[in-house]
Structure formats: structure tokens, C-alpha cells
Amino acid sequence: MLVQFYNVSKIYPNGVKALDDISLKIDRGEFLFLMGPSGAGKSTLVKMLFREELPTRGQIFLASRSIVRMKRGEVPRLRRNIGIVFQDFKLLENKTVYENIAFAMEVVNASSKEIKERVTEVINMVGLKGKEKSFPGELSGGEQQRVGIARALANRPLLLIADEPTGNLDIDTSNEIMELLFNINRTGTTVIMATHARELVKSAGKRVLMLEQGKIVADTPPGEIAL
Template structure:
């Protein structure tokens, strides 16, 4: 599914963010990516959806080699990879329905398919009754649920969640995690970067710990083990 082979990433300022990572994530896995600040987690995550390109090494997703991929092919890759961000990244001038529909409109789906699929994913994230609301009429947790709906509306094989509970209170964070778990149970591979010790230690999943740009631990039911 997702494979990295001897992947390195050095930025133009000389900072080495990823230092020889090799990893394989199977289809349908739920994986936490943890580690101290500045360890290379964000770079690791961004390379999966080709926001960053490795300096050296190979990254393959469903037999597509990302580092050799032409720029014009990246949008097609991202149709198969949903991304959820810490700060939601919703379009404030669009309704909940329109924010989610936008992800299908850009790939020119027909209106009826869009309507059916958008209402289906809003039902999954329990926001069907707020389809006509604007983002500023929603709580932070509700906005994150819209972000999740938008990320899964095109049925991606992989969902990347970059600190999805980072701006949320504990109760709301658990709501988000239960939704992500449901999505994973439907067959979507989830890779989630997080600093949330409580979630990691209570919802045991495969855990990849990155320290100094390297894989420090790779455990099937790992615990957090970091301060702060």
C-alpha cells in the first residue's frame, strides 16, 4: 500500500528532516505517527501526499512511485488520498454542503452523484442536518467533521490526518477519533500524526515513532512515551 525505501529529505537550508526511513503500511491499517517536535513527523506525512518530495529514496503508493511523478499527475494521486488538517482549512464563504461538494466538483463529477455522495458522507460524520450552515456557525469539532467529510467524499484509499485533534477539547477529540475509527473499519487506510498521549494510549493502534528523522519504534500496539 504505502512503502518507503531508504527515504531522505534535506531542505535547502541544510536541515535533514528525514534520515533513511524505510517502512511499509498495509492496506486497511490505522497508524499513529508520533515523536517530539521537530522530529520529522510533518515531513514524513507530507511526503505521502507529495506536498514534499524526498531528496533521495523511493515512496510508492499503490504501485505509483511518487518521487518520479510528474507535477501534472499529482492531482490524480490526491484523488486517492484524503487529507485532514489541524486547522480545518474550510472555505469560509461556502456552506458545509458546498465545502464537501467542492472536492468532487474539481474532478467534474455530475451533480446527482455529488449530491448523493455529499449527503452520505455528511451522514457518516453526523452533520447531515447542518448541510446549509456556514463554517462560522459551527463548533471546532463540527468544522473538523466537515473537513473529514471533504477528505473522504471521493472514496480515497488513504486518509492522512495531520494533528486532527490538536485544536479540540478532549471530549470533541474522542468524537473525532470514533469517526476516524469507523472510516478505518470501512477499509480506508489511516495515517495520523498526533501529540495526543491519551488517544494513543487508549486507542491502541500500530505506532511509528520518529526521532531525529529516523524510525525509533514501530510497534503494533504502541504507547506514546513522550512528555508534553
């Protein structure tokens, strides 16, 4: 078991109840879609996994370690096991493709030899060979998201979290990005993806978790057609 949520609730200081008594288990190697309307609590749930938000009540475990009881100084180690892909890519505009990916390894203190090898490897994996020296502004949206995914993969995470990764992309590009995420999942990385895009989810045949008003309203196992 990679991820466990036990009776997790989150009430923000302004009184908004984002999550309401969520219990959830995710296995190693799973691919999980997190669906639901805006404000259903998808982002809150995802942010709890890398401890940007803490629950008001309940327990969360990642690889059997409590995220809730973790000390502030232990958070970096937790995050090094998680790769995050953002809707708006969050690339550094003044760094090249290569530097953006290397950045993720530099900040966790990897040696320059490791960085060189791994960056080349993940650039090939996401299909951006030849674009190493381009700046994000010179790339299409799909290419920018590939850089984002390569950066998330650089530190060989146990878990890849993608929060609306196709939200800013057209249908064809979205399908390409999905294909890439499925490939990554096939190599053994657990993937959690929050999304609005029903079409992508329908055709995928993966486990789907439906959230509404902070509660799980459906948990469809892989192979069954959700929605």
C-alpha cells in the same frame, strides 16, 4: 501493501535534515499513529505521501506507483486517492457545509448527480445531518473538523491522512473525532494520523510509529502498548 518508503531522506534547502533514512511499509486497511516531538519529521513524512514535498534521497510507492518518479501532470490523479484532514480544518469560510464538501468533488470534475448523492452520504456518516446550510463560522471546532473529514472522504480515498486532526480540539471532542476516524478505518480505508496526543494513542491499541530527529525510534504493532 499500500505505502512503501525505501531509505527516504529529506534535507531542506536551509540545511535542516527532516527525515533520515526512513524505511517503512503500511498495509491496506491499517491504522497508523505517527508520533514524535515537534520537528521530528511527522509533517514532512505526511506531506511526501501527497507529494507536497519530494525526498532528497530514496523511493516512495503508493499502491505500487512511484511518487518520486511521477510526472507533474500525474499528481492530481495521485491526490484524488488520498483524503487529507488538517489541524486547522482549512474550510472555505464563504461556503456552506454542503458546498465545502461538494467543492472537493467539483474540482475533480464529478457530475452533479454524483455530488448530490455522495455529499448527503458523507454528511450522514460524520453526523452533521441538518447542518448542511450552516457556514463554518457558525459551527463548533469539533463540527468543523467533521466537515473536514467529510470533505476528505468525499472522493472515496484509498488513504486518509490526518495531520494533528485533534490539535485544536478539547479532550471530549477529540475522542469523538477519534471514534469517527476508527469507524472510517473499519470500513476499509487506510488511515495515517500524525499526533502529539499520547492519551489518545495509548487507549487506541493501534500501530504506533515513533519519530525522533528524522529517524524511526520505535514501531509498535497493534495491540501492544506503546510508549
